Amino acid sequence: MTITNKNIEYYMQEAINEAFRSHREGNHGFGCVIVKDGCIISRARDHEETENDPTSHAEINAVKAASKILGKDLHGCILVSTHEPCPMCSAAILWSGIEHIAYGYSIEESISQGRSRINLSCEEMFQRAGKNITVMKNILHDKCSLLYRKDARDETKRLKNLTDEKLDYYNKESLKKRLEWFNTNRQSFTFINDDPVLSAYNLLLCRFNIDKTEAPVVSRNKQGITFHSMNFCPTLEACKILGLDTRHVCMRYNENSTDILIKQIDKKLKFSRNYENLRPYTDYCEEMITLDDK
Numbered sequence: 001m002t003i004t005n006k007n008i009e010y011y012m013q014e015a016i017n018e019a020f021r022s023h024r025e026g027n028h029g030f031g032c033v034i035v036k037d038g039c040i041i042s043r044a045r046d047h048e049e050t051e052n053d054p055t056s057h058a059e060i061n062a063v064k065a066a067s068k069i070l071g072k073d074l075h076g077c078i079l080v081s082t083h084e085p086c087p088m089c090s091a092a093i094l095w096s097g098i099e100h101i102a103y104g105y106s107i108e109e110s111i112s113q114g115r116s117r118i119n120l121s122c123e124e125m126f127q128r129a130g131k132n133i134t135v136m137k138n139i140l141h142d143k144c145s146l147l148y149r150k151d152a153r154d155e156t157k158r159l160k161n162l163t164d165e166k167l168d169y170y171n172k173e174s175l176k177k178r179l180e181w182f183n184t185n186r187q188s189f190t191f192i193n194d195d196p197v198l199s200a201y202n203l204l205l206c207r208f209n210i211d212k213t214e215a216p217v218v219s220r221n222k223q224g225i226t227f228h229s230m231n232f233c234p235t236l237e238a239c240k241i242l243g244l245d246t247r248h249v250c251m252r253y254n255e256n257s258t259d260i261l262i263k264q265i266d267k268k269l270k271f272s273r274n275y276e277n278l279r280p281y282t283d284y285c286e287e288m289i290t291l292d293d294k
Helices: 005-025 058-070 087-096 107-112 122-128 141-148 150-159 164-188 196-207 234-242 246-253 255-262
Strands: 031-036 039-045 077-083 100-105 134-136 217-220 224-229 269-273 285-291
Touching: 005 031, 005 039, 005 058, 005 077, 005 100, 005 141, 005 234, 031 058, 039 058, 058 077, 058 087, 077 087, 077 141, 087 122, 100 141, 107 141, 122 134, 141 150, 141 234, 150 234, 164 196, 164 246, 164 255, 196 224, 196 255, 196 269, 196 285, 234 246, 246 255, 255 269
Parallel strands: 077 100, 100 134
Antiparallel strands: 031 039, 031 077, 217 224, 224 285, 269 285
16 A cells, blocks of 8 residues: 555544544543555544543554454554554554554643653654654644644533533633623723724634634624634534534523623623534634614
8 A cells, every 4th residue: 555645644534533432432532543455444442431441542442453353463554543652552553563653643742731641752662672663743633633632622521411501501601701801801902992893803802812814804884793713612623522513502602601791891782603604514603793773
């Protein structure tokens, strides 16, 4: 099999799908596939929590599954994993005979996110073993990073086993935090004289620490503005991982708290969304700020 970025990215997406399943099952979000001659031989994910087994890593599970099909010698196979193999998994790769691996997110990056990891790269493990194993790094890195960045993982944990009652509670919690933030930081954003709509827009940019290019205004009339939010959103990433519908989650979770936040500028202001144009179903979230002059 000829290894190209295109086919490795395809296999990495399959590994990412396994990582999504891991999260949904209550595990840690690692996925892996093993490929030979262009065919996926095994798919696996971690089961540390659900099997109560600290050795149940995605790569080890993938090696075990592939060995049941091909035997214990996996020469000619490529292992593709969302995360750089830990020393334990690197040793399993060495013993299996696999000579090519690809990963998306590194051990070093996980450590920078505050995760507990043994700071020993797979390449150093392979070098110490005297094995010439080809390592391809950063495959679909941006997608893989969303599995491991702290804010997305925290939100995924928060939204797991979600109910409408939890969403209503989270909305009240969000409202409390946003009003506390407003009272503390009201001097840090720009009010525009005689223009409460743009003042409210600036307030949201400041609250969510985003740039105008990440939420550009696409139309304006006498009633208000429409803007397209494209900024990083932990709730969006958690919904994608858990298979939740953002059209339902975002309506109950944070639309009301955002609406009440901008009303601190003017009671006539209203925040709303067009739920026909909402990520991940479109490339942006279409959101509106309007002013009722009646």
